[in-house]
Amino acid sequence: MTDSIDKSDPVVRGKIAQRFTDAIPHNRAIGLTLISAGPPDVHTRLAYREDFLGNVKAGLWHTAIATTAADSSCGLAVFLAMPGMEAVATLDLRMDYLRPAVAGRDLEIVASCHHVTRNVAFATAMLHQGDSGRPTARCTATFMRTGGSVLP
Numbered sequence: 001m002t003d004s005i006d007k008s009d010p011v012v013r014g015k016i017a018q019r020f021t022d023a024i025p026h027n028r029a030i031g032l033t034l035i036s037a038g039p040p041d042v043h044t045r046l047a048y049r050e051d052f053l054g055n056v057k058a059g060l061w062h063t064a065i066a067t068t069a070a071d072s073s074c075g076l077a078v079f080l081a082m083p084g085m086e087a088v089a090t091l092d093l094r095m096d097y098l099r100p101a102v103a104g105r106d107l108e109i110v111a112s113c114h115h116v117t118r119n120v121a122f123a124t125a126m127l128h129q130g131d132s133g134r135p136t137a138r139c140t141a142t143f144m145r146t147g148g149s150v151l152p
Contacts, residue, residue: 059103074123081113
């Protein structure tokens with residue numbers, strides 16, 4: 001792959017997105033999977049695991065696992081929105097928890113990059129458990145454009 005790659009091609013976009021997701025060790029550790037790379041949205045899924053529960057008695061997911069998934073998904077949306085293969089880094093991330101994520105159900109993340117400047121890119125994500133009309137959380141994030149390529 002080169003820095004002049006065409007990210008608008010759906011096949012190329014999907015391959016880049018899969019490589020991005022697989023390249024992050026924490027994504028592999030938690031089992032974050034790519035569902036689709038859009039455009040316009042990136043759709044990922046985190047399969048339910050009992051060790052994701054923050055409140056075992058109540059059967060509620062730990063909020064940190066949702067934050068991790070949202071950060072990676074937003075980062076991918078930003079990476080795909082920019083030309084070339086420029087590395088990005090999270091500057092700021094805000095999570096609004098709207099309702100608890102409950103045990104026994106996967107967590108889905110739909111992220112999009114809505115604005116890119118010379119130095120910063122902006123993304124949002126909605127997290128839900130199968131009903132996008134009833135989100136569990138909303139994420140807003142900003143990413144720094146590093147100017148450096150992810151390619152060696």
